[in-house]
Amino acid sequence: MIGVVMKMTLSFAPMEGVTGYVFRRVHHAFFPQADKYYAPFIAPDSKGEFKISRLRDILPENNDTIALVPQVLANDAEAFLHVARQLADMGYAEVNLNIGCPSATVVSKHKGAAMLREPETLDAFLADVFSRAPIAVSVKTRLGFASTAEFETLMPIFARYPICELIVHARDRAGMYRSAPDLDAFSAALRQARFPVVYNGNVFSADDFRAVSGRFATLGGVMLGRGAAANPALFRTIRGGDKLSLGELRDFHNALIEAHLASGLSPAFTAGKMKELWFYLHCLFPDCARPYKALNKARDLPSLRTCASSLMASCAFEPARGFQPPV
Ligand SMILES: Cc1cc2nc3c(=O)[nH]c(=O)nc-3n(C[C@H](O)[C@H](O)[C@H](O)COP(=O)(O)O)c2cc1C
Numbered sequence: 066m067i068g069v070v071m072k073m074t075l076s077f078a079p080m081e082g083v084t085g086y087v088f089r090r091v092h093h094a095f096f097p098q099a100d101k102y103y104a105p106f107i108a109p110d111s112k113g114e115f116k117i118s119r120l121r122d123i124l125p126e127n128n129d130t131i132a133l134v135p136q137v138l139a140n141d142a143e144a145f146l147h148v149a150r151q152l153a154d155m156g157y158a159e160v161n162l163n164i165g166c167p168s169a170t171v172v173s174k175h176k177g178a179a180m181l182r183e184p185e186t187l188d189a190f191l192a193d194v195f196s197r198a199p200i201a202v203s204v205k206t207r208l209g210f211a212s213t214a215e216f217e218t219l220m221p222i223f224a225r226y227p228i229c230e231l232i233v234h235a236r237d238r239a240g241m242y243r244s245a246p247d248l249d250a251f252s253a254a255l256r257q258a259r260f261p262v263v264y265n266g267n268v269f270s271a272d273d274f275r276a277v278s279g280r281f282a283t284l285g286g287v288m289l290g291r292g293a294a295a296n297p298a299l300f301r302t303i304r305g306g307d308k309l310s311l312g313e314l315r316d317f318h319n320a321l322i323e324a325h326l327a328s329g330l331s332p333a334f335t336a337g338k339m340k341e342l343w344f345y346l347h348c349l350f351p352d353c354a355r356p357y358k359a360l361n362k363a364r365d366l367p368s369l370r371t372c373a374s375s376l377m378a379s380c381a382f383e384p385a386r387g388f389q390p391p392v
Pocket residue numbers: 078079080081082083104105106136163165166205234242265266267268288289290291292
């Protein structure tokens with residue numbers, strides 16, 4: 066039973082390598098409590114062209130069971146708009162701009178979080194994008210590049226544009242995925258916003274969700290990433306529904322393997338994909354160090370299946386534990 070009616074939207078964060086279309090479809094079939102999903106970023110070249118695998122990821126026919134917002138990583142307005150026009154032609158009503166990606170490769174190309182380092186260039190980029198965007202544009206950002214205090218300069222820039230939703234990962238780029246979210250800096254941003262603001266960062270349990278939503282009453286929504294990858298039923302639990310059962314997890318896991326194979330992924334790549342997911346799932350099994358190590362060494366899909374079954378059968382299962390960031 067889902068007991069909580071919520072005004073805030075609950076969205077599944079984009080996670081490159083984890084939340085591709087096959088994962089999203091299977092996740093939604095088993096746990097339909099996320100309001101929407103964001104696709105991992107499309108990175109167009111200067112002509113606005115991008116990889117076929119990215120196109121497949123956002124094709125409407127591969128996403129017809131879910132609400133999806135595609136995301137674009139670009140620092141060139143023309144390239145961004147080129148992709149936005151293609152998305153509009155596919156029927157999408159919203160495109161998300163990624164200006165939060167902290168990876169060194171992305172930052173070295175002056176994209177993602179690097180754009181927060183140059184507020185004037187960012188302002189000019191946004192002016193160009195918003196003067197010509199064919200569909201609504203939401204923005205996913207961090208609080209700053211070197212410091213969360215930079216958001217004091219960045220927020221007045223965002224406030225100049227008709228951003229349909231501002232998703233704030235409440236860290237600076239220097240904090241990567243490790244530093245504690247800066248809730249005070251986030252709070253200041255929220256007060257100034259003229260558009261819905263979505264909180265993102267370290268919401269790994271229903272208690273974490275209650276702490277954030279309780280503190281920020283005017284929040285437009287909460288986006289979950291690693292917490293929902295570790296516990297795929299987290300959206301349901303947050304809404305007051307049942308916690309994840311081991312049987313459900315087993316069925317979800319096996320259905321995901323079958324869906325990857327049915328999508329044309331080779332057994333070897335399917336095993337690789339499942340290992341990436343197990344980086345998150347294993348957090349729900351507190352004493353699984355040895356079987357998890359064996360799973361990571363699995364050479365092929367049959368041995369991955371065997372290792373996963375044995376881990377799930379032999380280790381204590383604690384769904385409330387949530388994602389455990391590596392120390
Ligand atoms: C493996 C991985 C891949 C990610 N890929 C993307 C991406 O493609 N686009 C994006 O905006 N954020 C990406 N992120 C960041 C997440 O969307 C999210 O902002 C971050 O994990 C913090 O939220 P969380 O604490 O709920 O996980 C990625 C994060 C991880 C761990």
